[in-house]
Amino acid sequence: MKIYQRQKNNPYKLPHNLYMRILYLVRDYERLRSVRKDIIHGSPSSDGMPHTGLGNPTENKGIKLAALDTEISAIERAIEAVPQEYRKGIMDNICYGSPYPYTAHRNTYSYWRTRMLNSIARNLGLL
Numbered sequence: 001m002k003i004y005q006r007q008k009n010n011p012y013k014l015p016h017n018l019y020m021r022i023l024y025l026v027r028d029y030e031r032l033r034s035v036r037k038d039i040i041h042g043s044p045s046s047d048g049m050p051h052t053g054l055g056n057p058t059e060n061k062g063i064k065l066a067a068l069d070t071e072i073s074a075i076e077r078a079i080e081a082v083p084q085e086y087r088k089g090i091m092d093n094i095c096y097g098s099p100y101p102y103t104a105h106r107n108t109y110s111y112w113r114t115r116m117l118n119s120i121a122r123n124l125g126l127l
Contacts, residue, residue: 005114012118018126022117026094029075036068074123078116086112 005019014022039061079087085103090113092098100109121127 006110010114012114014118014121014127018121019117022120022126023094025071026075026091026117026120029072029091029095032068032072036065036072039065039068071124074120077123078119081119082112082116090116 003020003023005013005016007013042061079091082090086109089101089103089109093100093109093113100106118127
């Protein structure tokens with residue numbers, strides 16, 4: 001499916017590079033959630049060798065976790081703003097390239113998709 005953003009009469013239009021960045025962030029949403037879960041439930045690696053104390057693995061995990069939480073919460077807040085009946089169709093279209101369901105017109109799905117991507121950019125402070 002072609003990646004398309006309406007150019008005329010679109011108050012939610014994003015610059016192309018930002019649009020692509022947000023689009024790929026949404027496509028990466030499931031992986032981000034699993035990485036976050038792994039960080040939270042993971043245990044420190046132990047190879048049996050003594051360590052000199054250089055590095056701070058807990059701090060590094062905290063920094064990664066904060067960055068992931070920011071991105072995940074921005075996506076989830078934007079998804080919650082979309083009406084329930086359009087969420088699955090929009091996410092499937094973005095992540096897997098599947099066509100929109102026939103429950104509503106294609107323009108309706110495109111409208112909510114554009115609003116959702118714009119909302120993610122605003123939630124991340126990129127606009």
